[in-house]
Amino acid sequence: MLRKLLTRLATNQLAGVFVAFLIIFAISASLSPYFLSSYNMSVVARSLAFVGLVTIGQSMLLILGELDLSLGVIGGLCGVIAGILMVNYGINPAVAMSMALAMGATLGFVNGALVTSLGLHSLVLTIGTAGIYGGVTLVLTKGVAITNIPAEIQFLGRGSLFGVPLPFVIMIAVLAIATFITFKTRFGRYMYAVGNNTAAAKMLGIKVNRVRVAIFTLAGLLSALAGILMVARLGTAQPSIGDTWVLPPIAAAVIGGVATTGGIGTPLGAIFGAAIIATIENIIVLFGVSPYWQGLVSGTIVVLAISFDSISRRYIRREDQ
């Protein structure tokens, strides 16, 4: 009975990354007396929320076999646009944020449209668009943060719901919607079909390019949401917002079992990957690891987590045979 339950758990796609996360979590909790404090948990949850939103979008793109390196920059640009609209033009914060979200979706749409219409590789194209969007941010701000963000929107980044940081609550809600789309809708099945075999998906009558553009648009929208929430958190619109949201979401998705070749993985797994990275970033400070050792330590833990996931999958396959 127990063996059957364990085998069932082990054969779950998320088992490897979930167990890896639990091990890192348990080790952190046992080694640091501060790790499980409510304040520290809220710190980890909040830092996971922002990068998590970008990770959800990036993981859905990876499932399609695509990649968008401009998502972080889109987050920064949309945060800055929201700030400029609210501060410089005095536009109602709700309207300004909606316009910035629309801008994020538009920028994502532009990426998707260029990839599909010109037949370009998304990796190469989005290196270029990241430069353009980042350049626009610098032109708009001249490198200087937009201050005096209205206090009434700051609760979105600083507030909490029953002690849980609001950005984390928003990220969980978005994750639930993304999970529903990927598992319970026809569109979700199309995503996996396109990611697994584009030619076969076309033969089945799936409008492949429409699916691709839709996910690029969604990923842009989520990045804009992350950028706006970060502006609310900081109380300023920093041109540097999103600079650190380029590689971590890709790493998180891969750690979480999303295949870079497409067709495999889930946004939920990617969030577990992001949670592993957020925990590592947190414990590095809690343990007082020297900044010169941080890259080595975090890299080693990530490699161990991926290895654990890979070994557990191999074990599962052997059990199945």
Place this chain on the structure above:
Amino acid sequence: MKKLLMSLLATAVIGTGVAMAQDQAGLETKDSYRFVIIPKVVHPWFDKVNDGAQHAAAVIKAQTGADVQIDYSAPQQADVVQQNQILESAIATRPDGIAIDLLDAAGNRASLEEAVGQEIPVTIFDSVPPEGMELTSIGNDFCEQAKIAARRLVELLGGEGDVAIMMGVPSAPNHAIRAECHQEVFDEHPGINVVATGIDNDDIETAQKQAAAIMQAHPNLKGWVACDAAGPIGIGQAIQEAGKVGEVLLVGLDDLPEMLQLIRDGVADSSSSTKPEMQGYWSVMTMWQKALGIETPEYIDTGIAIITQDDV
């Protein structure tokens, strides 16, 4: 009447108690302290701050016997989001004090307020505290530091010629102040033209690339000043690579080993330098005093050192 007298007496006793408690601040002994230093980014200038902090820890240990641990936690990139994450994680460890070089006072504010809210003593170094927050800050007059460098360059050029300014991180207040003050000095001299402003984001390689490009675009450029520690090193490298040593003058900033070597080699004339070790030392000293309950000054000026070939 009796009740009134009793309450007056009680108020007087409580008042005396509070006053005595204030008088007694710093007289209780403590065996150990743990202080956190958070710089802007991993950078050699901040290693010097850490050296000063470690020295202060050793001095406290030698004089009082108390163990002092310094946790040095630096963001890998000069990014306020990353710095806030480190600051918040540090708050969770309940240290006896946090000293931080703010990347952006407004952007750091929410996290700083969390530290203050949890009654953790906070000292700001090398930057300006957020408006309205009463935190001890340690640094130097950034404007005066820049003006010293700019005036020296004007003097070397005889008040005439094209010059350029290398900005550091544009959103860093101390870098922005230095850029403004360089410009103020140059504006006072009609013969001096600021023909270009580069942005190096406190990175030597970026500074070198920017300086090389600006010198290509402005062949008549006669002199450089910078707003951060990495800038003049990159500029010096670009001047050497372009074979323009002596032709394009450089007045640097700070005292990193590469900067000192540029002065020795005659690539740079001089440097207007902050004192990072002293900032680290006094950061720990103020955190220690605050941890003892003793009030510390609002601002400690560590001064500016002028480094030339004669005293390098």
